[in-house]
Amino acid sequence: MVDSSSFWSEKLKNIEERNKSEDPQYKKWKKEVLEKWNPGSEEKEFINSSGIPIKELYVPGDLHGDLNERLGYPGTFPFTRGIYPDMYRGRLWTMRMFSGFGTPEDTNRRLKYLIQHGESGLSIAFDMPTLYGYDCNNERAEGEVGKCGVNVSTLKDMEVLFDGIDLGRVSTSMTINAPAIVLLAMYMAVAKKQGVPLDRISGTVQADILKEYIAQKEWIFPPEVHLRMIRDMMVFCTESAPRWNYISISGYHIREAGASAVQELAFTLADGFHYVEMGLNAGLSADDFAPRLSFFFNSSINFFEEIAKMRAARRIWATVLKEKYGARNPRTMMLKFHTQTSGYTLTWQQPLNNIIRTTIEAMAGVLGGTQSLHTNSYDEAWALPSENAVKVALRTQQIIAEESGIADTVDPLGGSYYVEWLTDEMEKQAYSYFDRIEKAGGILKAIKTGYIQKEIANTSYRRQLRIEEGKEIMVGVNKYVEENEPPIKILRISKKAQLSQRKRLNDVLASRDQEKVRRSLERLEDAMKDESVNLMPYMIEAVESYATIEEISNIGRRLYGGWKEPVIV
């Protein structure tokens, strides 16, 4: 591993040097043609979400140095144009619609519905009690069971969730973070029951705890405890479940929490570098485990900015993995990512407009070279999506894929003066953040002191003020407003979910082998006390005894307590 202190600042210096712009012909055109055409054209401000001023025109002189070298060819270092040589001509992106609500039975039905309509990968949302490691009968879970996703308290729920779905044939992404290791243990236990060996299961747990402290705020313990659990999943999966992605390094939530595109890019990759260093410190080499790291980005409404962000992300990841972390295998250097269109850009007002926003954002994801895509439904500013709205969102992807022709050639925007310039600019600003984070003591420290969170909150507030002032337009919200809009039909989660989940939990609690539960939890506690032990086998044993998610989480709560975030306002 290359020493950090000078790596980032030297990279930054080189890129700054490279990006310096001078083009005499452009200057001449601007003075002699543009200014005569429209003398007032300089007054209006054109900036993107990252605060980068956009010129009226980009020209060959905006691209410096050896463009071919920093683009590479698709499937070759540094993968700016895409990680696969043929991209979508060989195989389309995976259309992965995030779903989950109510009881495991409800979600099981929705998953089968999506499979039937051509979805190619499952993606599960969990409810708040599950995400925070509480059982459905905890007092805090009152009113929240099944509201934002499916509720899972014990292995029994997981068995129902995947009933009739062959875990050897589907790939399943589970959006679960703080208790990821518990849900992964449950998934493995269901696979075992179905007779599917662990080396055949494929999918992802999100498990990116750093972005929880930054943005989504769903943690149970102090950061170090969760990081140890991630290390254990990393080591266990590398050995026993090689097709499982044990982490999805997520910028999505960072963006939704208010970050700009550049902040999303920089903070997400900085988190990624931290996980790489964790693997190296656990005695693995980058080539052993980093090919299983994958990313999750937001695709928001500023079309070219998003595309540039995704292209820059690939180039930075490949370069840093190679130059700083000693990767030799090209697969290790490939940044694979999932994309979700932006929830923040969806409006409560005139909800059908959201279909158009989602289409633009989805196209940016495809032109940015995503490996899988979730398109939001138009009613999601209101509630969890209804079945019809989900279908329109899935059809949006199918129209892009099979009608629009934008997937017919690899990286169709490659070579665009604007897109290449913007890619270079985002790259530069990301390195500038890496350098600042390094100087702030590394990403973990920058999170614990609230530096990262403050950067995001400031951006978010500035943006809100721009919307208030009408400098940034949201159609239907601060322009083209309609009075007395008719209400739309939304999905309601009935209280039945809570009742039936509590009943099932009570049945499990009454029928399980209590002695077996006690012993497995005891063994898990001993394992937790010893940092050098891998927790994964103990987690599997505990969930197989039908210990609940809360019983398992309580061990850590007792040993390590919770976490109070730094004050940032």
Added chain:
Amino acid sequence: MAAGKNLSLFRDKPVKVLLAKPGIDGHDRGMFVLAKAFRDAGMDVLYAGLLPTPEEVVDTAINEDVDVIALSLLNGAHLVVFKKVADLMKKRGIDDIAIVGGGTIPDADKPKLEKLGITGNYGPGTPLKTIIEHIIMRAEEARSRKLGIA
């Protein structure tokens, strides 16, 4: 009473607001925007941190003698959780602290919340000005009660 008619109420001590997300919900982007906006509007702003219980919210509001509790939830549990806060306030006989709500609250739920004395219940896209005016209006009611001039 229109907002801002009685600003003399706040001459010595500005409007004091407690922002809280009771319940299990980490969506705090809006909270932070509001905290900054309320502060820029001259209010004294407290934030209850993440995952406070309804009891903790009510305790803090009483101990800090705030004028308004501003509740936010984006997880669909507002009818249950906001009600818990309102019930606790009633149980403790507190009538000089107003409660307002916001988040992803369907129109059909708004009358139910208003019946509990929880007003506003603004959704995404509401201008900051609208929210601030509403907070001031409710703070005037609360402050008048505190001063015994209601």
